[in-house]
Amino acid sequence: MSSEVTPNGMFGPMLIGLVIATMFSGVAIVQVITFMRHCDGDPLAQKLMVLFLWFLDMLHVSLMFHLVYHYLVSHPTDELLVWSFPAHILIQLTIMPVAHGVYLIRIWKITTSTRKYIPIALGCLVFLNLVAGILIAIKLFQCPDFLCARAVPVKPVVISVLALTFCIDFLIALSLGHALSKAGTNLNWTNSSFTMLLAYFINTGAIVGLFSLSCLVAFLASQHSLILVSIDAITTRLYVNSLLGMVNARHYFQPAESPTPLDLRPGFPSLRISVNRTSQRPSKTINEVGLPLFQPSPKSEDIMMLEVMVKQEAHSRKT
Secondary structure, three states: OOHHHOOOOOOHHHHHHHHHHHHHHHHHHHHHHHHHHOOOOOOHHHHHHHHHHHHHHHHHHHHHHHHHHHHHHHOOOOOEOOOHHHHHHHHHHHHHHHHHHHHHHHHHHHOOHHHOHHHHHHHHHHHHHHHHHHHHHHHHHOOOEHHHHHHOOOHHHHHHHHHHHHHHHHHHHHHHHHHHHOOOOOOOOOOOOHHHHHHHHHHOOHHHHHHHHHHHHHHHHOOOOOHHHHHHHHHHHHHHHHHHHHHOHHHHOOOOOOOOOEEEEOOOOEEEEEEEOOOOOOOOOEOOOOOEOOOOOOOOOOEEEEEEEOOOOOOOOOO
16 A cells, blocks of 8 residues: 555654643643632532543543554554544544533623523534534544545535634634623723733633634645644643633632731730732622633732730739
8 A cells, every 4th residue: 555545654743742732631630620629619510511521631632642652653554543543533522512512601691681692503503513523533433544534525524624613713702702891891901911811812712713723724734644633632622721721710810818917926025927918909800701800910019017016014003
């Protein structure tokens, strides 16, 4: 068989994408631990969603490791299509609708009753995209080797899925951005700090939309390479991290609690040290969807106050 269809040599870009995706998976683990430490008051459904998303993320990375190890280490000349190749695509196409669904729930909560058609319409697009993705995975499961996989007439379906994914990500980010701009009168779009802008850029899914567009461009530019798979691996990690960042935003941007004095020495004189992590901070930093408000935060300064209390006792004199 010609070297054009030999998988050996095609997995270089995928190996690079796997390394980057693994680093993002490490970030996701940290975010899951952060969520589990501060999720006492969260509903059970949200806790299960986070755990399910983390499980899918770990499963997807494991399948990619099996795929790359199979073709680069154990069977470098194998031209058969290993089972983990279509399986990891199926898991990826499961993570995307879950992520989109959580974003749509957020949009549903913050939109008025007259605009409920927006998340409903986006939900229909997500379902259509899921069906098309499952169709691609089923076709790949039926292929014994790469030659058969390339001969499967799914190119229009793949292009449709990639284009529709980008449109969904763009519309979700646009809808959330518009809703957040109406979240309150204390929003300041012109004086926002870079941290706040970056938080909105990540948590609204805008950064995922850029990678979705790059997936479409990569497939149109090189349809017979695995560059698309490597970019998809990174994009899937961004879906997971964006959602985890959204549910953890209240922890990252919560107001500082009032300082508690610490008695260092009892008796006379009495010393108290009160440590403030920050000077004055706004009372509200989180809006209705768990994202930081567009509001410049004051500079944080460590202030240590030393309070000396002198106790005086009245003594009666004998006359």
